[in-house]
Amino acid sequence: MIQVGMFSTPPPPIPQGKPPPPPMGGGGAQFQPLSFKPFKAPDGEFDGKRLRKSVMRKTVDYNCSVVNMLECRVWQRDERDRSCLQADVCYASEMLPPPAYPMNPINAVVSKFVRTSTNKAKVKEESEVAVGLWFTWPPAKEPSCATWPPVSRLVVEMMKREWPQQWPGLLDELHALSKRGPTQTELVLFVFLRIAEDVATLQNLESNQRRRDLYQAMTANMESMFGFFLSLLEENYKLYEATMKAQNLQPAQQHCRVVLMTLTVYVEWVSVQHIFADDGKLLKSLCFLLSEDNLKMEAAECLLQIVSRKGKLDERRPLILLFGKAPMSTIFAAADRAVMGP
Incomplete structure (x- = not known):
């Protein structure tokens, strides 16, 4: 039973400081599936740094794939609503980036390199x-x-x-x-x-x-x-x-x-x-x-x-x-x- 004077006393003031941020916990990722773990970028090797080396580098164009993933997040609940792609070049435009396939990594295979330097x-x-x-x-x-x-x-x-x-x-x-x-x-x-x-x-x-x-x-x-x-x-x-x-x-x-x-x-x-x-x-x-x-x-x-x-x-x-x-x-x-x- 709730007593009458239980909430009558205000919280004590915080001296010379700001209120603490709300706890994130599980509530901060309410629109992400629990199995989604973004890949960390490597610290010592990235595309801009390799420009100084005399090596061949191939860069994959992810623009279309990332746009498709953002559109799918509007209506997809989780990976259960994602369909498996057929192994055909006609379906390459529907491919999503690798982080979107945590349960089905075979769909993240790159089919074509689009740039060589x-x-x-x-x-x-x-x-x-x-x-x-x-x-x-x-x-x-x-x-x-x-x-x-x-x-x-x-x-x-x-x-x-x-x-x-x-x-x-x-x-x-x-x-x-x-x-x-x-x-x-x-x-x-x-x-x-x-x-x-x-x-x-x-x-x-x-x-x-x-x-x-x-x-x-x-x-x-x-x-x-x-x-x-x-x-x-x-x-x-x-x-x-x-x-x-x-x-x-x-x-x-x-x-x-x-x-x-x-x-x-x-x-x-x-x-x-x-x-x-x-x-x-x-x-x-x-x-x-x-x-x-x-x-x-x-x-x-x-x-x-x-x-x-x-x-x-x-x-x-x-x-x-x-x-x-x-x-x-x-x-x-x-x-x-x-x-x-x-």
Whole structure:
């Protein structure tokens, strides 16, 4: 029985202090399952500290998994309401982080690493080895054409990290590499094609500062690069004409096609002074190639990108060259051949 004067006396005051915090006990974790024990982060090894080491590190992206876990905590009572995932890649997006599976750890198996980083010194060494390998490749043993795009992509990824600050002589090395043989020439063209796509067309670099650095470096060297493209186009077209009777058109024809594909990517954004240099040599060459059945599609696509450019009237005025007698005759002849047939 409760007495009347039991609660009449107030509690004694606490001298020069604050009231103690309420006891947590079991009441502080009322929205967590009893079996939930967060993992402690290791003291001597964490992702930010490993940046100083010359080792490969792989980081797993947990953003989607953590969001799913927070959403599931709204309605799930405990681990009894969590369903087991099927061993299929389609269910990877529903995966939760490992602390969410205290009773079923098999669902916490990582299916894919999404990011890989290396030390810069190691990237520099690997880039020199890759380019040096193609310098020393024997001409008598040509590699398969299936290896050109992957190797060019590898060199481009190295360029994104090292050029031009840490690799100033890259363009000279690529120009020297293109003289080693037809395979090396096509590799260099693919490198120029991919780097232009990533920097200017797709703009898929994560760092805007790196993209600006690469863009400025390409713009500063655009005169030599365009001269390199036009010289390759002229050289391989002469070889294409010389081997036409010998029925051995594949190497020269393939080089001409890759040069035209590379030029198509560049003419979208480079300065017009490079396109109309040497009295419109590029435009005249493209109009002339419209008469070649094996090269007319690539030449027409490159020409379309040039005439589709937007800009000031002074920048587009050199396009009047296309309305000359010789260019218009080749364009009309190519159109008639496309409609009427050869």
